[in-house]
Amino acid sequence: MPEAKGSVFSVSLGVGLATGLYGISFGALAATSGLDIWQTMALSLLMFSGGSQFAFIGVFATGGTASLGAAVASAWLLGVRNGFYAVRMAPILSKVGLAKLVPAMVTIDESTLVSISQTGLKSQRLGFWLTGGFVYLFWNSATLLGAFLGSSLGDVSKFGLDAAAAAAFVALIWARLDTGQARLVAIISIALAVALTPLLPAGIPVLVAGISAVVIGWFEKRPKAGGE
Amino acid sequence: MNTWMAILLGSLAVYSWKLLGFLIPERALSHPRVARIASFMTVSLLAALVGVQTFASKSGLVIDARVPAVALAAILAWRKVPFIVIVVLAAGLAALLRFLGWMA
Numbered sequence: 001m002p003e004a005k006g007s008v009f010s011v012s013l014g015v016g017l018a019t020g021l022y023g024i025s026f027g028a029l030a031a032t033s034g035l036d037i038w039q040t041m042a043l044s045l046l047m048f049s050g051g052s053q054f055a056f057i058g059v060f061a062t063g064g065t066a067s068l069g070a071a072v073a074s075a076w077l078l079g080v081r082n083g084f085y086a087v088r089m090a091p092i093l094s095k096v097g098l099a100k101l102v103p104a105m106v107t108i109d110e111s112t113l114v115s116i117s118q119t120g121l122k123s124q125r126l127g128f129w130l131t132g133g134f135v136y137l138f139w140n141s142a143t144l145l146g147a148f149l150g151s152s153l154g155d156v157s158k159f160g161l162d163a164a165a166a167a168a169f170v171a172l173i174w175a176r177l178d179t180g181q182a183r184l185v186a187i188i189s190i191a192l193a194v195a196l197t198p199l200l201p202a203g204i205p206v207l208v209a210g211i212s213a214v215v216i217g218w219f220e221k222r223p224k225a226g227g228e
Numbered sequence: 229m230n231t232w233m234a235i236l237l238g239s240l241a242v243y244s245w246k247l248l249g250f251l252i253p254e255r256a257l258s259h260p261r262v263a264r265i266a267s268f269m270t271v272s273l274l275a276a277l278v279g280v281q282t283f284a285s286k287s288g289l290v291i292d293a294r295v296p297a298v299a300l301a302a303i304l305a306w307r308k309v310p311f312i313v314i315v316v317l318a319a320g321l322a323a324l325l326r327f328l329g330w331m332a
Contacts, residue, residue: 021312039235046239051270056238058277060231062284068234072241078273079242080266086249087257095250104246160322163297166281167318170298173274174305176267185268186275193276198288209276210269217265 008118008127015110016134019050020142022168026053027146029165032156033061037147044143048136049108051078051172055206058165063202070203077210085112092116092124106132181221188212293331297322 023044030040035057043053052075059071086107092115093103106128115128153159177183189209196205229237249257257263282298283289301318309317325331 018311022315025312025315035231039231042232042235043239046236047242048239049242051274052238052242055273055277056235058281062280065229065231068229068231072229072234072238074273074277075238076241076245077269079245081270082242083245083249084257084263084266086246087252087254088249090250091254100247100250104243104250107246107249158323158326160293160297160319160324160326162281163294163322164315164319166278166294166298167301168311168315169274169278169281170301170318171305171311171314173271173278174302176271176274182268182271185271189272189275190279194279194283194289197280197284202284206273206276206280209279210272213268213272214265217268218261220260220264 008114008123009130011114012127012130012134015114015131016138019110019135020138022050023139023142024146024149025164025168026050026057027143027148028150028153029054029061029146029161029168030057030143031147031150032153032161033057034064035060037144037151040147041140041144044140047075048105048139049075049079049082050139051081052076054165054168054172058169059203059206061165066201067203070201070207074203074206077207081109082107085109088112088116089128092121093128103128103132106136108132108135110135179221181216185213185216188216291331293322293325296325296331 026044027040030043031037043056047053047056055074055078056071059067059074063070086104089103089107089112095103111128111132114131115124118124118127150156150161153161156162173186177186189212192209192212193205196208200208278298282294283291297318300321301314304314304317
C-alpha cells in the first residue's frame with residue numbers, strides 16, 4: 001500500500017525534524033556546560049539518547065570534572081527505558097546475532113513509538129528504521145549547530161540558558177506525571193535532591209533521589225476502596 | 229576519570245541497555261514491578277535534575293531568575309505547549325529578569 005508507506009514516511013520525517021529542534025538546545029547547553037564541540041558531538045553520535053545526554057551535561061555543568069562519575073551513572077540510569085523499548089522491538093525486527101547491534105543503536109523513544117503505532121509488521125519495521133534514521137540525522141546536525149551557537153554566546157546566564165536546562169527537564173517529565181504515584185516520586189525526588197545539594201558532592205543528590213523510584217515502585221498501587 | 233573517558237563510558241553504559249533488551253527474552257521484564265521501577269526511575273532522575281538545576285549554585289542553594297523561569301515552564305507544559313517553545317520562553321523570561329536586574 002503506497003499510501004500507508006507515504007504516511008509512515010511523513011510521520012517519521014516530522015518526528016525527526018521536531019527532535020532536531022530539541023537537539024539545538026542540547027548542543028547549546030552542552031557547549032555552555034564546559035564540554036567542547038567534539039565532546040558534545042561525541043555524546044550525540046555515541047550516546048544518542050536525549051534524556052541521558054541532558055542528564056550527563058546537567059550533572060557536569062554543576063560539578064565539573066569531579067562529578068564525571070555521577071554524570072555517567074545518571075546517564076546510565078536514565079537510559080534504562082531504552083532497554084524496555086528494545087524488548088518491545090526485538091520480535092518486530094527479528095534480527096539474529098550481530099545484526100542486533102545496529103537497531104540497538106537507534107532504539108529510542110521516537111523510533112519505538114512511531115513503530116508500535118503502525119499496523120502490520122512491514123509498516124512497523126519501516127517506521128522504526130525511518131524514524132531512527134531521521135532522528136539520528138537531525139539530532140546530530142542540530143547538536144552541531146547548537147554547539148556553535150552555545151560556544152559563541154559567552155556569558156550564558158545573560159541569555160537564560162541555565163534556566164533553559166531546567167525548563168527542558170520540566171517539559172520532558174510532564175507527560176510522565178500521569179499517576180498519583182509518579183507525581184509522588186517527582187515531588188520526593190525534587191525535595192531530596194535540593195535538600196542534599198549543599199551536603200553532598202555534585203551529582204550524588206540526583207542519584208540518591210533515584211532510590212525513591214525503587215521504594216515507591218516496589219509497592220503496587222492499591223485500588224481505591226469501592227472502585228474496581 | 230577525564231571527560232573523554234566519561235563520555236565513552238557513559239555512551240557504552242546507555243548502549244548496554246539497548247542491546248540487553250534485544251538479547252533477553254520478553255518475559256524476563258514483564259514483571260509489573262520491574263516496569264514500574266524503570267518508569268519511576270526516569271521520573272525521579274528528571275525531577276531531581278529540575279530541582280538541582282533550578283536552585284543549585286557554586287556555593288549551595290540560591291533563588292534567582294531560574295525559579296520564575298521554571299515555574300513558567302511548568303505552566304506551559306501543563307498547557308501542552310510544544311517542547312521547544314517551553315525552553316525558549318523559559319530562557320527568555322530568565323534573560324529578561326536579569327536584564328531588568330530584578331533577580332540576578
